[in-house]
Amino acid sequence: MVEVDRPHPRKIRPAELILVVKQCTCGSVLPLLFTMLSVGVVRHPLPPGPKPLPLIGNLLDMPRSKSQQTFSKWTDLYGDVVYLNVFGRHIILLNSVKSTNDLLEKRGQNYSDRPQFPLINLVGHGWNFGFKPYGKEWQSLRRTFTSQYNSNVTLRSFYEAHRDSASTFLVNIFREPEGISNHLRIRSAQIILEVTYGISVKSSDDPVLRNAEAVMDVVSTALSPGMWIINPISILRFIPQWLGGGLVAAQVRRWQADLEDLRHVPFNVVKNSMAHGIAKPCFTANLLQESAVVDETLIRDTAAIALGAAYETSFVAGEVFILAMVLNEWVQHSAQTEIDSVVGSDRLPDFIDRERLPFITAIVKEVLRWHPPAPTGIPHRLTQDDIYEGMFLPAGSMVMGNIWQILHDPLMYPDPSKFDPNRYIVDGKLDCSNNDPSRYAFGFGRRACPGRLFTEDSLWLMIAQFLAVYSVLPSADGPLPEAAFTSGAISRPVPFKHVILPRSTAARKLLAELIQADD
Numbered sequence: 001m002v003e004v005d006r007p008h009p010r011k012i013r014p015a016e017l018i019l020v021v022k023q024c025t026c027g028s029v030l031p032l033l034f035t036m037l038s039v040g041v042v043r044h045p046l047p048p049g050p051k052p053l054p055l056i057g058n059l060l061d062m063p064r065s066k067s068q069q070t071f072s073k074w075t076d077l078y079g080d081v082v083y084l085n086v087f088g089r090h091i092i093l094l095n096s097v098k099s100t101n102d103l104l105e106k107r108g109q110n111y112s113d114r115p116q117f118p119l120i121n122l123v124g125h126g127w128n129f130g131f132k133p134y135g136k137e138w139q140s141l142r143r144t145f146t147s148q149y150n151s152n153v154t155l156r157s158f159y160e161a162h163r164d165s166a167s168t169f170l171v172n173i174f175r176e177p178e179g180i181s182n183h184l185r186i187r188s189a190q191i192i193l194e195v196t197y198g199i200s201v202k203s204s205d206d207p208v209l210r211n212a213e214a215v216m217d218v219v220s221t222a223l224s225p226g227m228w229i230i231n232p233i234s235i236l237r238f239i240p241q242w243l244g245g246g247l248v249a250a251q252v253r254r255w256q257a258d259l260e261d262l263r264h265v266p267f268n269v270v271k272n273s274m275a276h277g278i279a280k281p282c283f284t285a286n287l288l289q290e291s292a293v294v295d296e297t298l299i300r301d302t303a304a305i306a307l308g309a310a311y312e313t314s315f316v317a318g319e320v321f322i323l324a325m326v327l328n329e330w331v332q333h334s335a336q337t338e339i340d341s342v343v344g345s346d347r348l349p350d351f352i353d354r355e356r357l358p359f360i361t362a363i364v365k366e367v368l369r370w371h372p373p374a375p376t377g378i379p380h381r382l383t384q385d386d387i388y389e390g391m392f393l394p395a396g397s398m399v400m401g402n403i404w405q406i407l408h409d410p411l412m413y414p415d416p417s418k419f420d421p422n423r424y425i426v427d428g429k430l431d432c433s434n435n436d437p438s439r440y441a442f443g444f445g446r447r448a449c450p451g452r453l454f455t456e457d458s459l460w461l462m463i464a465q466f467l468a469v470y471s472v473l474p475s476a477d478g479p480l481p482e483a484a485f486t487s488g489a490i491s492r493p494v495p496f497k498h499v500i501l502p503r504s505t506a507a508r509k510l511l512a513e514l515i516q517a518d519d
């Protein structure tokens with residue numbers, strides 16, 4: 001580990017002294033404290049990190065793209081906990097299971113606030129509990145959300161919607177095998193719109209889907225590490241009209257309008273359907289019926305978050321799956337052998353088969369590990385000064401659990417760039433008690449993604465049914481695609497060539513039945 005000299009000697013804050021006293025468990029705190037002070041032990045250094053420049057700090061070190069590579073380099077150079085400072089704002093990267101566990105989980109009370117993101121604020125996400133400060137309001141919104149998306153009873157009630165979206169996906173591929181990205185988008189939107197608003201989506205041109213996409217493009221940009229601090233848009237806002245300032249302001253207004261549409265349009269569809277007595281059971285309608293208990297704005301805003309948060313991440317996980325299959329035909333063969341022996345070939349796998357299809361579950365886990373859709377997660381904010389392993393972590397720091405780094409730690413995942421579901425299979429059974437990627441791919445502690453179980457259900461059924469009937473191969477007219485991914489807080493595979501084919505006569509028959517039911 002390389003220790004970096006900080007440019008200015010740091011003064012000891014009173015909070016640090018209090019922390020030292022708190023952390024002494026022995027009875028004789030005062031003499032110990034006196035001794036420590038006299039030898040200067042309590043001058044805890046900041047964690048190591050790249051050397052900052054005067055005033056701007058590490059501004060120029062912050063990655064504008066390919067953040068994972070830069071963060072990996074820093075982990076090698078500086079270790080588990082890395083410190084940066086941009087214009088005086090503290091940033092702490094946690095690069096291991098140990099440090100995220102010790103701080104984001106065990107000291108959750110102090111590490112669950114959210115920093116302010118300039119672009120997110122500008123666009124108008126104040127209502128979104130994913131960006132709200134830690135506190136009662138956040139807690140109440142999150143509780144409403146998890147009562148629906150993270151409870152065993154409701155998760156089961158979503159099974160039918162998962163089946164519908166998986167069937168549409170298989171049929172769409174059959175009709176247009178080259179359009180997989182579009183089909184994955186439709187699948188991802190269809191499932192979340194169905195369970196949240198009872199709305200059916202059949203096309204990637206659906207305005208609600210387009211709207212969710214536009215909103216999430218901005219969120220992904222705003223949350224990418226290069227944008228955490230710097231806000232070019234708010235700087236540009238002050239540019240005079242004749243220098244292009246008007247165009248920027250118009251763009252910002254468009255983003256704001258998109259976000260308001262996401263919040264209101266599908267919600268109003270449900271209200272209209274309810275008024276005409278034709279609303280389907282769904283998150284919004286169910287809660288509106290109990291609106292004496294829960295307030296309407298709260299229902300509207302939690303529903304909109306589900307759509308925004310679920311749509312892009314689930315779509316990306318689907319693309320990662322397809323890329324992993326193109327690059328690893330052996331994984332498809334193993335999965336298909338498992339499906340054939342457990343389910344046979346005259347029906348599609350279903351949730352009832354889950355326990356007996358451990359390799360499929362292992363593929364879901366490996367998709368989330370190999371390329372987590374949100375590799376840098378969403379940073380937390382440290383509320384009060386803290387001391388960790390002798391290092392001083394200042395209040396207000398932006399704290400990022402480095403999801404990608406943790407999921408590529410060779411000690412936990414040997415040969416981490418290899419896509420290998422067998423990491424989670426022991427004696428023919430699923431065993432990820434020590435290395436379950438879902439513990440990290442969805443973030444940390446009290447802020448961890450409340451859509452995790454929903455996502456795992458949805459991915460499981462899609463993957464099981466896809467591999468039951470299709471094989472995906474590299475395109476005949478070129479080399480194997482590269483495992484390359486875009487930059488941004490949500491990172492997806494760069495477009496790659498592939499061919500998708502029904503894998504057998506029995507598979508064609510199953511697909512024909514699905515198509516008939518769809519017509």
Ligand code: HEM
Nearest residue numbers: 130309310313317374377378442443444447448449451455
């Ligand atoms: C592959 C799919 C998904 C991935 C990889 C993912 C990942 C994440 C991550 C990394 C966070 C930040 C956690 C933290 O702050 O430490 C998060 C937050 C969140 N996710 Fe997900 N997510 C996925 C799907 C979903 C789905 C399907 C939903 C809704 C049904 C959802 C709803 C949310 C919400 C509401 C938050 C904010 C939580 C809070 O601030 O309290 N996500 N997600």
